[in-house]
Amino acid sequence: MFKKISLFVLVFALMLGCLPVMTAYAANNATAKLPGNSNPLMDHKFGADPYALVYNGRFYIYMSSDAFVYNSNGTVKDNDFSALTKINVISSADMVNWTDHGSIPVAGLNNANNGSGIAKWASLSWAPAVAKKTINGQDKFFLYFANGASGIGVLTSNTPIGPWTDPLGKALVTGSTPGVAGVTWLFDPAVLVDDDGSGYLYVGGGIPNTSDPASIANPKTARVLRLGADMTSIVGSAVTIDAPYLFEDSGIHKYNGKYYYSYCINFSGTHPAAYPAGEIGYMVSDSPMGPFTYKGHFLKNPYTFFGVGGNNHHAVFNFNNQWYVVYHAQTVSKAILGDGKGYRSPHINRLYYNSDGTIQEVQGNMAGIAQLANLNPYVRVEAETIGWNAGITTEASQASGGPFNNLNVTNIHNGDWIAVGNADFGSGGANRFRANVASTVGGKIEIRLDSPTGTLAGTLNVNPTGGAQNWNLLETAINNITGVHRVFLVFTGTGTSNLFNLDYWLFASDPTGTTGTRVEAESMTVGGTYAGTISSPFNGVALYANNDYASYNQYFAYSTHNISVRGASNNSGTARVDMLIGGTTAGSFYFTGTTPTVQTLYNVTHATGGQEVKLIVTTDNGTWDVFVDYVEYS
Incomplete structure (x- = not known):
């Protein structure tokens, strides 16, 4: 996404193309997230207006799909939000390693998202909010999004990453929804599923009259709506949240039985010190529907931390009994362009409460959160x-x-x-x-x-x-x-x-004794009545009776191999041993006499991935015993 950014960058890229081929010791530099830091969460793409969902030991971040838009001469212009037709999704279990789950093609009006848009009535998808609720024993996921500033839609899924469907085929909340009249910008949803399973949706923003100090101080453009049990319907009328100096960015969370409504304070006019412009303020209530009382602010404008400002958007969440806030800042765009130009990227920092329930000021930084758990490199x-x-x-x-x-x-x-x-x-x-x-x-x-x-x-x-x-x-x-x-x-x-x-x-980690594609029999697991290791005529194993076996686990990248076994019998007769791969018989090996020979099965087809390879005696007549030196495949 960053290939076409400006004439300067293009020229610079061409200059690099003329340089000699680099060795690995001239490895390229990271863009904005430097090794050892946890912020921004990603820098190979953008993501704005982040919202967090915790589910089954992972936290998922859903974001507006910021992407560079260009002037006719190919230079990057200031973000006009026209690219916000998708929802980007990432997830992590450790705060450092983030899995990119791609984009949800939400908007579908006028062939948006090349005809793959899910909500055929929507032209945009801004500022997502996501919740999980168990309905009839099934975990269901609900993604609320803003169609620009004109309404709120909802998608549903059975997993946090999709596939998603539009259950209504229209907006959930519009200007005609009871109680919504007077909202300047009908966008920026937040959602809460309370302890009793009741759902609540928080929306709104904007200043009705930016030249009126009273309108700036009390815009009265935030709303809370009660959701139906299905999470896709509205019950009753919306209730106004009188958030002082409200601009946008509704947030909601519950802490110690109290409901915390948070939002971005506006930039207009002159503010008292308690309502600093562009910071995240918060209110507290005993009820999810309010009334809410203003308590203070806890997250400064990103400019304070990163030297690049713009709007402020956040979500507060709890993971493993620790509180965090996810927010956006223009750090990646600044690293690429030298100027944020309105393109935003997600960050996370710790959030702390005082003993009286007030929230301490969050310290935003590039260090972020230290890795919470180690990654397992032995699984996909x-x-x-x-x-x-x-x-x-x-x-x-x-x-x-x-x-x-x-x-x-x-x-x-x-x-x-x-x-x-x-x-x-x-x-x-x-x-x-x-x-x-x-x-x-x-x-x-x-x-x-x-x-x-x-x-x-x-x-x-x-x-x-x-x-x-x-x-x-x-x-x-x-x-x-x-x-x-x-x-x-x-x-x-x-x-x-x-x-x-x-x-x-x-x-x-291959078994001890493995050299390339050869596995020494003495390193295998032996079982059965009489099976054991031997030192003559080679170091290996002896299988003396029916069901005696030697086995090991082997990873197969391909499904067809030639497989060889070196072995011998205990006298001039012919001994037989069968090979099973993943429990399925692959073939049999026959060894005659005490002089070791190599027997090969060609073009053996078997399952891929980790499989148990077992050599087992199944037709012993009490006379001929099998000695095995090694197994080798190619």
Whole structure:
């Protein structure tokens, strides 16, 4: 998204293209989120008006889809909000590594979102708010959004990331909704599902008359509405929230039995010190419908922290009994352009309460929140799960097996990289790396620890796969990695084209005794009545009776292999052992005599991924015993 930004940047990019090909030790620089910092949450795309949902140990952030808009000469113009037709979604369990779930194509009027828009009546989707409610035993998710400043719509889903549907086919709240008359800007929803399951929607903003001091001081343009049990209907009439010096950005949360309504204070006229312009103020009530009493302010305008201002938009949430506020600031745009120009990015900082229930001033910064939990590198990690990055973007993927609306990392060039924070490899460590890639060009993935120029653990060669969405799972041996590390995948290659796309990656720890694709039998697990290890005629195992076995777990990137076993019998007769892969018989091996031989099964088809490989005696006649040296596959 940042390829076409200004004439200066384009010229600079052309100059870089004339330089010699970089080595990995000339790795590109991060844009705004520097390794070690947690803010902004992402810098490979924008996201404004953030709203948080906590669900099943993860927190999801939903945002307006800020994206550069351009003048006719190709330079970036100030944000005119015309690109806000989608909702961007990211999630994390640790505050550092964020999975990009792509965009929800909300607006559908006049062929918005290329005809894929969900709400066919809406032309825009601003400032989302999301809630979860269990209805008839099923978790249901509700996404409220603003159609510009003219009304509020709602989408529903059975998961936090979709797919989403429009249950009404029209706006939920409009200017004709009872009690809404007088609202200048009917936008910026916030939603609360109370402890008893009742739902409440908070909307509104704007100043009816900016030349009237009384209108500036008490705009009376915020509303709270009671939602029906289905969360997609309105009960009764909206109630006015008399929020002093209100501008926009309704927020709602509950703390110690009290209801906290928060909002952005306006910029107009002269304010008393208690209502500082452009900051987040808050009010408290004993009821979700009010009346609310003003208590103070807790989040300064982003300019105070980052030297770039604009509007202020936030949401307060609790995760694991700690309170946080997510808000936006123009830090990424400033890093790219030197000027925010109204393009916003999400940030999170801690929020603290005083003993009397008042809120302390939040300290915004780029450090953000220290990583809350280590990442597991031994399970599939979506490539679009990113702690830090340089140069890349994400796109919709056709690769199988990922989450709904799966993405892949793309726009990969020499020196670009992605990284995750605090991956825990344990004491045993990892000695193999796997990645699902697609490419028309090819290149390399260097696995580096702790920085983009840190210790090189190994390199995965990526050859062309026949297409940008033709996916192959590749694997390479690496130097054993133990302990906790930041992991950097540094991309290298030649030319100016996208080197390859990356869908997901993971690490593995092969059994002791594995050398390349060979597994020594003595390293396997043996079982049965008589099975055991031997030292002659080789170091291996002996299977003496029916159901004696030797087994191990093997990861298969491909579904077809030639599989060889070296073995022998205990005398001149022929002994048989069957091989099972994932519980399915792959074939049988026959060994005659005490001289070891290698038997091979060709083109064995089996399941991919982690599988149990088992050699088992099933036809022993009490005479011929099987000795096994190793298993090897290719």
